[in-house]
Amino acid sequence: MFDPASLRLCLVTDRDLSLGRSLIDVVGAAVQGGVTMVQLREKTAPTRAFLEEARALKALLAPLGVPLIINDRADIALAIGADGVHVGQTDMPVETLRGLLGPDAIIGLSITNHQQISSPDAALPDYLGLGPLYLQQTKTNAAAPLGVEGFRTLRAATSKPVVAIGGLKADNSAPVLAAGANGLAVVSGIVGAADVKGAADAFTRLFDH
């Protein structure tokens, strides 16, 4: 069952940005730093490798009460009993996904503009991921950055819980929270940090104020 509080600090994994460290090591350190939800994202791994990673993460996170969400792949989520699935605009439609996963699964949907947030599909997930907030060196095909004011306007168009994503660092995220984000979804700002736990700690402290 979805608790919006779990959106506070969402780690989105990225194998290529993890400086060669294992997924389990990176996620383990990030959770020690206060990550409240993990989204496993694999865009090129074969299904079997993806499944094995997901199963290992589930074993790590379930005892800690940290929800595990799978990017795009409902089959992987169903096979390992993940807590939900996060989809983008070219992934499975939310209604179809809900039919596969059932009413208790957490479903998130990525949104990059006003047209998407006004579509019927945007009314169906448990939360929305809005972004990208800032320019990202690591994602060459990303939509134009919203910036804080763009985010504020887009956020006002929905009553759903939202996480902000895209180029977030501890030192540029406070205005995003002030603009109405329920949480922060972080990729390179955590997995690409030399000190993963320290980077997650710094994000966590933003919520202490």
Added chain:
Amino acid sequence: MFDPASLRLCLVTDRDLSLGRSLIDVVGAAVQGGVTMVQLREKTAPTRAFLEEARALKALLAPLGVPLIINDRADIALAIGADGVHVGQTDMPVETLRGLLGPDAIIGLSITNHQQISSPDAALPDYLGLGPLYLQQTKTNAAAPLGVEGFRTLRAATSKPVVAIGGLKADNSAPVLAAGANGLAVVSGIVGAADVKGAADAFTRLFDH
């Protein structure tokens, strides 16, 4: 429910080899030529596009009684009510897949050598796909061709129904059937033919003798 007779002439789709023709046009013509099962294979399409293709094929094939199998993706199969899933050695293990799809789904597994056919996983699917039979110009990362004698030896290692795959044309497939194949799985030999229905007809005639 699985009927081994449906393995006789399996069409495996390939967008890149279809000479720019639509999937529906190619599969429709192939079925007119006697194709008895269709496997939808998409290795790079986004999930939503894959899903829409699968749904369109299901609408085409279900009224004709031709089973539709999805390559690799159990989520797509579940979402559209496909008849089954075909997996390779780096896809989801058959036992996991069976748990997702249930007892009535058709599950096929690709096998390229004796080690794979001796593994416990090879005892679980409804049928095995053995190959590649012949050299294929179109698949650069394929295993070494079995040839007819290699196929015959591998085929003898299992009591499962098997389809042969890999470089099959109407004029090189008769010895493969004589060596114990229950059916032929064909990619470029049908989807890449200028006359798709005619190419399927030629394969179909192999079964008349």
